[in-house]
Amino acid sequence: MSKKRPVAVALAGALCLVTTACADATGTAGAGGGDASAAAAGTGYPVTLDNCGDSEKFTEAPSRVVVMNGASVAEVSTLLALGLDDRIVANQQSYGMSEVEGRAAAIKKLPSGDVKLNDAYDIPRETMIGLRPDLVLSTTSYGFDEKNGFATREQLKDVAAHSYVSPQGCDQDTSRMTVADSYTLLRDMGKIFDKGDEAEKLIAASEKKIAGITAKAKGEEQPKVMVLFSNMAMGGNDFSSVVAKGVYNDILAKAGGTNAFENASKTSFADLSKEKVAATDVDALVVIGYNDPDPAAYAEKLLKEFPQWPAAKNKTYVALSDSMYLGPSNDLAVEKIAEMLHPDKV
Numbered sequence: 135m136s137k138k139r140p141v142a143v144a145l146a147g148a149l150c151l152v153t154t155a156c157a158d159a160t161g162t163a164g165a166g167g168g169d170a171s172a173a174a175a176g177t178g179y180p181v182t183l184d185n186c187g188d189s190e191k192f193t194e195a196p197s198r199v200v201v202m203n204g205a206s207v208a209e210v211s212t213l214l215a216l217g218l219d220d221r222i223v224a225n226q227q228s229y230g231m232s233e234v235e236g237r238a239a240a241i242k243k244l245p246s247g248d249v250k251l252n253d254a255y256d257i258p259r260e261t262m263i264g265l266r267p268d269l270v271l272s273t274t275s276y277g278f279d280e281k282n283g284f285a286t287r288e289q290l291k292d293v294a295a296h297s298y299v300s301p302q303g304c305d306q307d308t309s310r311m312t313v314a315d316s317y318t319l320l321r322d323m324g325k326i327f328d329k330g331d332e333a334e335k336l337i338a339a340s341e342k343k344i345a346g347i348t349a350k351a352k353g354e355e356q357p358k359v360m361v362l363f364s365n366m367a368m369g370g371n372d373f374s375s376v377v378a379k380g381v382y383n384d385i386l387a388k389a390g391g392t393n394a395f396e397n398a399s400k401t402s403f404a405d406l407s408k409e410k411v412a413a414t415d416v417d418a419l420v421v422i423g424y425n426d427p428d429p430a431a432y433a434e435k436l437l438k439e440f441p442q443w444p445a446a447k448n449k450t451y452v453a454l455s456d457s458m459y460l461g462p463s464n465d466l467a468v469e470k471i472a473e474m475l476h477p478d479k480v
Contacts, residue, residue: 179194180192181326181328185297185299185322186304188297190297190298192296195221195326195328196326197268198223198265198269199213199218199221199223199269199271200223200224200247200257200262200271201222201271202226203227203251203255203277204273204274204276204277205424206273206459206461207227207228207232207461208227208273208300208316208459208460209271209272209273209300210222210225210228210241210244211227211232211241211456211463212319212323213323214237214241215320215462215463216320216324216332217329217332218323218327219244221327222244222245223245223265223267224267225244225245225246225247226249226257227241228241228425229423229456230426231425231455231456232455232457233455233457233463233466233467233470234457234463234466237456247261247265249261249265252283252284254282254284256277256282257284258283259280259284259289262285262290263289263293266293267290267295268295268296269298269326270285270298271297271298272299272300272303273300273303274303274304274306274308275303275304275305276303276306278290278297278299296326298322300315300319300460301315301316301319301322302315307402308380308381309378309379309380309400309401310380311380311384312381313344313381313384313385313388315460316381316460316464317340317341319460319461319462320337320462321334321337339465340464340465343465343469344388344465347388347389347390347469347472347480348388348389348390350472350479351390351476351479352390354476356390356392357390357391357475358391358392358394358414358417358418359386359391359416359418359420360394360395360418360420361376361386361393361395361420361422361458362375362376362421362422363422363423363424364421364422364424364426364429365432366424366426368405371406371407372411373405374405374406375403376398376404376405376406376411377393377395377402377403377404378395378397378399378400378401378403379396379401381458381460382458385458385467385468388468388472389469389475390472390475391471391475394414394416395414415443416440416445417443417444417445418450418452418474419436419437419443419445420452420453420454420458420471421433421436421453421454422453422455422458423453423454423455429454430453433451433452433453436451450475451474452470452474454470454471
């Protein structure tokens with residue numbers, strides 16, 4: 135696992151509305167998905183979001199959106215799911231693959247803004263200001279840290295640009311992230327772009343699908359699953375891209391499984407030796423592809439390397455990509471993992 139990617143550091147560090155015709159709509163980004171209904175999503179402006187302690191008031195839908203890298207596709211995928219691709223003037227997010235048909239190609243077609251990234255592998259301050267954005271999206275507050283060479287939220291306000299940090303990204307600790315945070319991101323973008331009804335329809339469909347799958351797997355044995363990134367190194371050991379906590383665990387639980395390495399780290403990722411991995415029973419394998427053309431081949435390689443695993447004996451694995459992250463497609467990951475773990479039930 136010696137193949138390093140520039141975004142590995144970012145990955146490791148790496149988402150109540152009431153309106154009237156004449157009143158502000160107010161929401162809190164980063165709160166749980168909750169029980170907000172389509173009616174609660176509301177429409178109309180102005181809309182005010184309290185985002186990581188920063189108040190952002192929108193009087194109209196943004197038309198020049200810049201999506202920062204952040205080792206994510208959550209933000210750009212959410213915009214595409216809401217039909218907002220024509221609002222994006224510069225996008226730096228791409229995994230090169232997706233569980234959603236046509237999404238990877240749609241992302242590839244988006245303008246990049248001809249940006250030269252800085253040493254932190256994202257859009258530097260001067261370039262950002264030159265793009266003339268009216269909304270900048272960042273996965274975590276890292277993207278607005280002046281020490282990293284980025285435009286701060288205050289500097290963006292000075293040029294009339296709004297900014298937004300995705301759920302659980304305020305303190306850059308994504309270990310507490312759940313599927314509900316994906317719904318919060320959808321709701322917030324729905325509020326900002328007056329697409330509340332569309333956001334709620336997507337959320338309702340996802341919730342219904344996941345609930346049905348979870349119900350079918352209820353009472354079944356919960357296999358131990360290893361989740362890791364293919365061909366990626368983020369630490370000093372042989373297995374430094376093993377998932378320990380975060381939205382991945384919520385997805386596994388909803389699919390009727392558990393994380394075999396949940397207790398291996400207090401943060402999102404564990405940095406493990408080959409001996410530690412070999413000594414752990416792994417019933418199934420989820421390999422996440424990040425710009426990797428063949429994550430399934432990596433999974434096959436791992437199963438051969440650890441033939442003692444139940445996963446190897448039964449050849450139980452699935453290769454996924456963006457559905458395992460914060461974003462609008464977590465239901466697809468739940469479905470595919472449940473089909474792997476409980477083929478007779480789902």
